Amino acid sequence: MTKKILIADDDINIIASLKFVLADEGFDILAVTTPEAALESIKNHVVDLVLLDMNFQHDTTSGSEGISLVSAITALELNIPIIVMTGWATIDIAVEAMQAGAKDFIQKPWKNERMLSAIANQLALAQSDKKAQRLSQQNHLLTSQAHPSNREGIIAQSPVMQNLLSTLDDLAQSEMSILLTGDNGTGKSMLASYVHQVSNRAKHSFVPVNMGAIPESLFESEMFGHVKGAFTDAKENRVGRFEMAEQGTLFLDELANIPIAQQAKLLRVLEEQKFEAVGSSKSLQANVRIISATNSDLLADIKNNQFREDLYYRLNTIELRVPSLNERLEDIPALAEHFLIQFSSKYHRTLPQLTDQAVLALQQYHWPGNIRELSHLMERVLFTCKKSSIDADDLMLKVVENNHESLDDPSLSLEAIERKALIKRLAFFRGNATETAKSLGLSRSGYYRRLSKYELV
């Protein structure tokens, strides 16, 4: 596309000779002779670059008119590169113009070659800035579509989730590496994104990487990028995840799946905060905040030599467990309703109501797939149940020997049995603390002591 250059100079002879050179290079030219007209043109046209004289008529040597105009154009935040020109080229004026927002400086009388190369450089830089900005905005949009950026989209009525969220709010303001543990589908990815979005890094990218999905041979290229020709398939330069997440947050999901040989490479980058793209010797800065997640028992993996202890300690400055759904029964009714609202709006269906029996059935189910499973169930039931209210039978929950009922498993310790009994009773009373404590013959403090002991709050 033809690039439009605005020339602002009070000397019409200069304008004429610039027009002559630039039109020959295929640029579209707009020319004005006053600072006011320059601002007006920028507001009314799509201008790609400004060539600006530093001295307009009244005050011909100080450059102050030019500097005011540079500041005024910069304040519009249109990211239009400005190249300033003056016949009174002093270092002071050049420095002042650059500080006010100009990108380059040319002395009159100019050499055409120098002028054209300055213009070409600034146009190329502006284009890549625009591209980077667009990508960052797209990333931001995708992240915020996939994950809520405030607590509104996060259902957390249970005390255990309320506590977790306020801890995350606090931690978000720090730079600490956070390790989120918990079963599949408990919301680890969503919470990682939430931390990013409420942190000081929110303006930059949140870059998730599923460590289980990267083939071992591509690990370095995927994480650190590669330069063209680094290996047979490297047909062009590639930016890695660390670079994409620069100044933002890198989310290492399924952490336990990093092959042991690659763990050392990751550790080195985290320690030195520097990395090199494959095939390049140039070190790049790694200013990223790391959040990782796993459903694996990393301490057991360390014992089995499948996970490096030093990497584990580097990543878990703080470790938080996201509770399974059957440990936060108070959240189930609100989550079920949240998904019903979401899917009925997505599929343009009338919003059905869950009966009390259906809610009870949901709270008694063991949810091996956690919130993801609940979301899938609500999506399915919207299509299979044609009534305005959803009853327990409509849910078609598979009655399996679940972890609430398998109390006679001979491998269970007394504590494990007590924990499961507590969860089962809580489900029966739909999360009502007073009734649960009373039915178990516990005082309120005894009840809460046990909840805390079994990490149920």
Ligand SMILES: Nc1ncnc2c1ncn2[C@@H]1O[C@H](COP(=O)(O)OP(=O)(O)OP(=O)(O)O)[C@@H](O)[C@H]1O
């Ligand atoms: N508290 C919540 N409120 C609303 N939606 C939630 C909540 N927690 C999780 N979800 C939704 O449940 C689904 C599963 O969550 P997510 O992918 O974050 O889980 P995960 O623990 O990262 O899973 P995995 O371990 O399988 O990667 C997502 O669609 C997420 O938006």
